[in-house]
Each structure stands twice: as C-alpha cells, then as structure tokens.
Amino acid sequence: SRYRKVDEEFFEELEEILIQADVGVQTVMELVDELKLEAKRQKLEDSESLKPLITEKFVELLHSTAGNQQLNMASDGLTVILFVGVNGVGKTTTIGKMAHMFKNQGKKVMLAAGDTFRAGAIEQLEIWGERAGVDVTKHQAGSDPAAVIYDAIQATRKRDIDVLLCDTAGRLQNKVNLMQELNKIYRVIQREIPGAPHETLLVLDATTGQNAFSQAKTFNEATGITGIVLTKLDGTAKGGIVIAISNELGIPVKFVGLGEKLDDLQPFDAEQYVYALFSELFEERENQQQSEQ
Amino acid sequence: MAFEGLADRLQETLRKIRGKGKVTEADVKEMMREVRLALLEADVNFKVVRDFVNRVKERAVGQEVLKSLTPGQQVIKVVNEELTALMGGENAKLAVSQRPPTVIMMVGLQGAGKTTTTGKLAKYLQKQNRNPLLVAADIYRPAAIKQLQVLGEQINVPVFSLGDKESPVVIAKKAIEQAKEQHNDYVLIDTAGRLHIDETLMNELNQIKEEVRPDEILLVVDAMTGQDAVNVAQSFNEQLNITGVILTKLDGDTRGGAALSVKAVTGQPIKFVGMGEKLDALEPFHPDRMASRILGM
Numbered sequence A: 001s002r003y004r005k006v007d008e009e010f011f012e013e014l015e016e017i018l019i020q021a022d023v024g025v026q027t028v029m030e031l032v033d034e035l036k037l038e039a040k041r042q043k044l045e046d047s048e049s050l051k052p053l054i055t056e057k058f059v060e061l062l063h064s065t066a067g068n069q070q071l072n073m074a075s076d077g078l079t080v081i082l083f084v085g086v087n088g089v090g091k092t093t094t095i096g097k098m099a100h101m102f103k104n105q106g107k108k109v110m111l112a113a114g115d116t117f118r119a120g121a122i123e124q125l126e127i128w129g130e131r132a133g134v135d136v137t138k139h140q141a142g143s144d145p146a147a148v149i150y151d152a153i154q155a156t157r158k159r160d161i162d163v164l165l166c167d168t169a170g171r172l173q174n175k176v177n178l179m180q181e182l183n184k185i186y187r188v189i190q191r192e193i194p195g196a197p198h199e200t201l202l203v204l205d206a207t208t209g210q211n212a213f214s215q216a217k218t219f220n221e222a223t224g225i226t227g228i229v230l231t232k233l234d235g236t237a238k239g240g241i242v243i244a245i246s247n248e249l250g251i252p253v254k255f256v257g258l259g260e261k262l263d264d265l266q267p268f269d270a271e272q273y274v275y276a277l278f279s280e281l282f283e284e285r286e287n288q289q290q291s292e293q
Numbered sequence B: 001m002a003f004e005g006l007a008d009r010l011q012e013t014l015r016k017i018r019g020k021g022k023v024t025e026a027d028v029k030e031m032m033r034e035v036r037l038a039l040l041e042a043d044v045n046f047k048v049v050r051d052f053v054n055r056v057k058e059r060a061v062g063q064e065v066l067k068s069l070t071p072g073q074q075v076i077k078v079v080n081e082e083l084t085a086l087m088g089g090e091n092a093k094l095a096v097s098q099r100p101p102t103v104i105m106m107v108g109l110q111g112a113g114k115t116t117t118t119g120k121l122a123k124y125l126q127k128q129n130r131n132p133l134l135v136a137a138d139i140y141r142p143a144a145i146k147q148l149q150v151l152g153e154q155i156n157v158p159v160f161s162l163g164d165k166e167s168p169v170v171i172a173k174k175a176i177e178q179a180k181e182q183h184n185d186y187v188l189i190d191t192a193g194r195l196h197i198d199e200t201l202m203n204e205l206n207q208i209k210e211e212v213r214p215d216e217i218l219l220v221v222d223a224m225t226g227q228d229a230v231n232v233a234q235s236f237n238e239q240l241n242i243t244g245v246i247l248t249k250l251d252g253d254t255r256g257g258a259a260l261s262v263k264a265v266t267g268q269p270i271k272f273v274g275m276g277e278k279l280d281a282l283e284p285f286h287p288d289r290m291a292s293r294i295l296g297m
C-alpha cells in the first residue's frame, strides 16, 4: 500500500512523539492503548486511515469537559479578568496583548498593576499599557496588591470601562502564603462586582513539563480557574500537558501566545493544535514515501 | 521541595529490590520499567531516559552484580553511580579570570530567571568580597533595564546601562571598559530572553561573545521545563559553547528532571540553583549530594 503499516513500531513512534510533547507518560500509555484497540476493531491498517481517528480523539479530549472556549464577558457593564500563574510564564505580556485585542474590538480597557512585588513589574505593565493605548491603575512597589485591585475597580466606575485586566505577581503554587494572598485578591473582586471575576485565566508556559498539572490544580483551588492561556508556542515546545489538564480538570485552553509582540495572541484552535502535535509523525511519513518513490 | 516526587518514586521502586538475596534478569527488567516511568514523570527527556535505562540494565545484569552476595544492593549501587554521573560529579565553581574582570554572560529562554539570577550572583560575589558590575544588555523586554536597576539598588551594586537605543554588543563592550576603569573584578551581563531557534537573536549573543570574550556563558534554565529542555540546552550549547547551567525555581514542587537532561546533553555542569525570588536565594549545586538525596542514601 501507499501508506505505512500501522504496526507496533508505528505506535511506539506515536508514544514517543506524545511523551516528547509533554503529554505525560501515564496519559500517553492510556491513549495509545485505546488507539491500538480501536485500530484493531476498525481494522485500520495504514497510517493514513488512522489519522482521523487520532486527531478526533485528541480534539475530543481538549473539548470534552471544556465546552466554552470563548471568554465569558459580563452581559452588561464591567468585565473583570484576573491573570494568575507561576513566575515568568507570560502573564504581564499576555495582558498587554489582550488589552490590544479588546481595544481593537472597540472596548474601553484598563489594566491593574497587581504585581507590586517583582522588580520593575509595574513599569513593565505601564509600557504595555502605553503600547496598547490603555490606562493603568497602580500603587507603589511593595504595596498591598488587593488594595491596587480594589482601587482599579473603583476607577473603572468613574471612567466607564468595559474590561479590567488584573495583573498579579508570579508565584509558585506550593507557597501557601502567596496562594492565600492571591485568594484574597480574588475575594476582593468577587465582593466588589457580583459575578466577577468573569474569567480567571491561568497562564501556562508551553515549555513547562508535568508540573503544569500541579499548577492548574492548585491555582484552581485558590481562584477557580476558568481558562488557560498557553504561551510561548512560537518555540519548539508543545505544551502537551494541557491535554491532561483540560481532560482531567475540565479547564479549557482559551488563548495561545505566539511571540512577544502586541498581536501575538490567538484564540485556541484545538484542531490546529492537535495537527501541529502530530505534524511530525505524518509529515515524516509523507517525506519517506516521496523518497521511496 | 523539588526532586522530592522523583525521590519518592525511585526509592519506592528500589526498596523492592534492595533486600533481595536473589535477583533475576526479569527482576532488573521490571525495576527498570518502573525507573523509566519515574524519570519520565519527572520530565527527564525521553532519549536521556532511554540511554540511562540501557546503561543501568547492561551493568546490572552483568555477572558480578547478579551473582554477588547482595545483588539487590549492588543493583542500587549501579543506579546511584549512573545517576550521579548523569548529574555530573562534584560541584563546579564559578570561573575566575587571571586577568580581571571575569566576564559572565547570562543567557536563556524568556522568563527563565536570568535577570533575577544576575542579581543573585552579584550578591553572592559581593559576599566573597568581590566587586561586581551588572550590565543591562536586554534592550527588548519592557522595563528589563529598570528591573536590573532596582535589583542593583537593593544590593548596592552598580548597574551599567546605555538605555535601550544602543545595541547589546556596544553596551557590553563599553561596560567592560568601565569595569576596567573602576576596578570591578566581575562583570555580569544580563541578556534578553530569546528562543534557541531565533537566528537573529542567537547571532546577537555570538557577537557579544566575540566582542567581550566571556569567561563564562551560563545558561539559565527553569527547573519546571519539560521535554524541550534538551532542545534548548543543546541548541544554546551548539551555538555558544556554554560553560555552565543555573537551574532556577527549584523552590517549587517540580520533580526537576530538566536538571538531568540538560547536564546529559551539554556535558556542562549545573553550577548554581535558584531557590526563591529573593536575591539571597542562590545555592551552589552539588550533584553528588543531589543524587544521594534522590535515592535516599
């Protein structure tokens, strides 16, 4: 036949690709076993006929519980979006990009400089504010982040703001006191605006391995994560751990970061993501076939 | 604590074989299957795991091990030796140039912890009565210069900057001149985060390297990095010949497999680990101790 046989070697390679994409060995073993059975049952014998089965399976995992990939916006009045995550994943940068996106949609946006801890964090957000052409509410470095967010909410009331994007300091999920501080910020927002925060976005770095699962779990406990932004997908890492996160924790990926510029943010497209995951596997095959011919 | 998850898993596996008076090839195989899973779950790179498992298997089923009086312990000894080798033997010290200043370039992916670690290294050197100069050569990231200046202020270390209009090559060159004039014995150059596949920016690092001839090029790696750590480390090493690695964010609960991968593919030692956001949270890395800790010995 034109296409390569689906044999043990093929599945081993599939397993390899998935593990190297950080999907996680446990998940990979389960999925590959399922695919093997299904291939046998449907008597699929070449890679090309297996392709749709594989892609559908993974897209389903990314959609299953997740459902809503759209941002949840307030039907009326202010939408508050809280950004959380560990250190250096791209929270502040994503806020800059998202401010730009909302502005392009004709919305009035404000940023809240809720990272009062990291050196230069406030100035960094201010520069993103300038780039996107939106205002920033800030206090001094070292001040109480919950107070900054509180003030920002008050400021939106006076200025007819549609969307408030709240930055927070990066923190590792095993730091109990810092997670409590985050929960306090979350509660201030809840208290001030009924139904808010409308989104709590966990920013995940695609380069991160299995620890991202623990990040999702713990941040979810502290702030009720409603979606994920997967950043740095312009590199060579695939961020495959989001499959387990969306499948097991029911948290959908909503956006992906593809660079360091204002417009390097895109809505998450599960099909495209899965396709990129396996491009190697199928492309390799196609090249092989060509060279064999 | 980082590495803890890996330690638990490996120790559990090894416990099963430790006391055995008779060990078969099948026992070794079963143990290595579990070791493989433990390493993969800890984010050790797929290929590194494969090589490691093969090496241990080969040695462990050798005559002198299985036929020994305490085969269980012998097998564990093999694992321990191979793991220590994988992590790189003894602590490797920071370079000191015979002709000061000693020049150190910090490089790595975006958000890995370069700027913070540059500040930490300055503090570390200061404690050893050194007189470092920090260099703000990241002209791209918003407020990167400001960030380094704030850190410099916190520890009272001078920061060299020419703003964000001069090229990083010029900044680095002028910084060395100033360091010579003002008798700074260490120059720590903070560079912008970049992808290992970004040719333009990787070239820029090479130009800085050509210009300042650094004594150390330290690759800063986030300890939470997954399988990609190998691509990143290999690529930075191929393009720049790094001299060492600093592993950051080890104060988290990551299993830290990136440490093993990075050492394995670059052959360069992990010199320090970052243990927190504060500037005193930097520790010299001792691979032998770490291997023992992971194996609970």
Ligand SMILES: Nc1nc2c(ncn2[C@@H]2O[C@H](COP(=O)(O)OP(=O)(O)OP(=O)(O)O)[C@@H](O)[C@H]2O)c(=O)[nH]1
Pocket: A085, A086, A087, A088, A089, A090, A091, A092, A093, A094, A115, A118, A121, A168, A169, A170, A171, A203, A231, A232, A233, A234, A235, A256, A257, A258, A259, A260, A264, B110, B111, B141, B193, B195
């Ligand atoms: N290549 C690439 N770099 C990104 C992306 N998103 C963010 N970055 C870079 O990652 C680095 C860290 O980004 P920040 O936005 O400061 O991350 P953060 O989560 O706010 O960091 P902390 O506040 O220190 O916890 C910066 O150098 C960004 O330019 C992305 O999608 N692709």
Ligand SMILES: Nc1nc2c(ncn2[C@@H]2O[C@H](COP(=O)(O)OP(=O)(O)OP(=O)(O)O)[C@@H](O)[C@H]2O)c(=O)[nH]1
Pocket: A087, A088, A118, A170, A172, B108, B109, B110, B111, B112, B113, B114, B115, B116, B117, B138, B141, B144, B191, B192, B193, B194, B220, B248, B249, B250, B251, B252, B273, B274, B275, B276, B277, B281
């Ligand atoms: N918990 C913890 N956080 C760290 C450590 N090292 C750095 N960080 C944090 O990680 C984030 C990124 O650190 P930076 O020093 O800005 O990283 P960078 O590599 O200079 O980032 P770019 O310049 O944007 O590429 C910040 O929030 C730091 O506080 C560490 O060892 N532990």
Ligand SMILES: [K+]
Pocket: A087, A088, A089, A205, A207, B110, B111, B112, B222
């Ligand atoms: K990172």
Ligand SMILES: [Mg+2]
Pocket: A091, A092, A093, A115, A121, A167, A168, A169, A170
């Ligand atoms: Mg930030």
Ligand SMILES: [Mg+2]
Pocket: B114, B115, B116, B138, B141, B144, B190, B191, B192, B193
């Ligand atoms: Mg930096």
